[in-house]
Amino acid sequence: MRQIFAGTDGLTQSTTIYCPGCTHGITHRLVGEVLEELGVTGRTVGVASVGCSVLAYEYFNCDMQEAAHGRAPAVATGIRRVLPEAVVFTYQGDGDLASIGMGETIHAAARGERITVIFINNANYGMTGGQLAPTTLLGQVTTTTPGGRSAATAGYPIRVCELLATLDGPAYVARTSTHNVAELHRTKKAIRAAFQAQLEGAGFSMVEILSTCPTNWGMDPVRAMEFVAKEMTATYPLGEFVNWRRGN
């Protein structure tokens, strides 16, 4: 009998709490596979954040710390500096990373802190029921922008990759998506490059991953994928913004 599918050493056997159609699970899997393929799971410390992925410490098969809301890059910095040989990553959503934790994000990047940030952008606060996030699209309806996000009162979406690309500290910054298989392959490639940057001591690395939130968007999973493909990528162009190997 030929085995065609198996779990990854990078994840535990726990069942996740994620909603049907949410791409958190797929992204966990990709991160887990990369940790396994790089052979670093046994020397990795991950940092979970606050939001839908708050229980990520149950899912990644490595030492984990749970951080306060927005503070994951600061916690990861403490771990990184104490354990020079460890692989250190954070897993954060858009509210955590780009709103309450924007200071920690920018400064960890500016320091060139040798950590890898997995950044899930689903354009709203999922865990708390779908509020306005810094990444919410203009016109997008959330519980706190019931008439759609208006620039006049709620400002504009923040493009984190472009923001960090202005700094000298990051070694690798890329935005990818989860809306089809080709993009998933690109996402995994980017995650691998981000960890590689850390392993080579090149500096800070981050992959922003456009993700679905069918429950709070009020869409079925297929429509949610289409929303990512058409609407989100229009505001958040995919691609590499910093790649130390290319010298940019």
Add this chain to the structure above:
Amino acid sequence: MAERILLKGNEALGEAAILAGCRFFAGYPITPQNEIPAYMARRMPRVGGVFIQAESELAAINMVYGAAGAGARAMTSSSSPGISLKQEGISYLAGAELPSVVVNIVRGGPGLGGIQPAQSDYFQATRGGGHGDYRTPVFAPNSVQEMVDLTMEAFEVADAYRNPVLVLGDGILGQMMEPVALPPAREAPLPPKPWATTGAKGPGRRIINSLYLDPVVLEQRNLWLAEKYARMRGLARAETVGMEDAEICLVAYGATSRIVKGAMQMARREGIRAGLIRPVTLWPYPTVSIREAAGRVEAFLVVELSLGQMVEDVRLAVDGKAPVHFYGRTGGMVPSPREVLEKLREVAAGMGKRRVVAAGAGA
């Protein structure tokens, strides 16, 4: 006896942390504690330790969280407004049981307040400050020597109980220079920390966490922590001076206790028999020392650089057995021994009146 050298309080505290095996410091500039991060920035690289100037107090305390969770002896320092910002992190450190030392060189408040010495963060330090049912031991040095000794002890207590520990100083202690004898560096290996996240997979992997979504589990967790806090009660400590024959018990901590000691000696020369109880730990509070004195003295006088915070703990311990008077200066103002003496005279005069009334009632 070890050689005594002249050191500024804040720098002595920094050296004490290094002698205790602290190898991670993250901080943010704020007066009057700036000498601590500056000292750590110079010293840490020489001992193979880490110094980080964080982007904020929030980041600093959370860097300590990460470092402590990775097994290092870690410290941060700040002053009052900065400590308010760190409260979130202190609550998480307590919840996740991460040993760490947090230094508050207290200045006047509320709000931005001022940069002169104060003791107005007593409530914040002893009542938790952050959210949730938790406790942190609080050491209150009253000399540069104690800045050294109690800071070193703070690291031992933090590891012994897996808990954040506060060192509460003030601008006077931080800025003044005194001769100190530096103890030898801790040579014994640090206590093993099998819970620390140093990189592992599989069944042996470790999780540092304070999230318990099931209320049944969280209550059990909190009760378990409460047992630990009950064990910490044994840390309560006070210094007593002249209490053998005292009829008035002065209570003061930190730098204020030095001023009060001066006033006490002046009062004794006038025939007022005053003694002093000086809490060395503010939590757990040396309630037993105060309670014992309450049966013997005729009155208490509590002196603080605040509008009256520790006085509440004294009243709880005295439990109505004797009058508890208060004298405080605030906003960065520091009383002279003569001011305290004046208040002592008032208290003594009031006692005389009560004696007359009591004698009259008995006749």
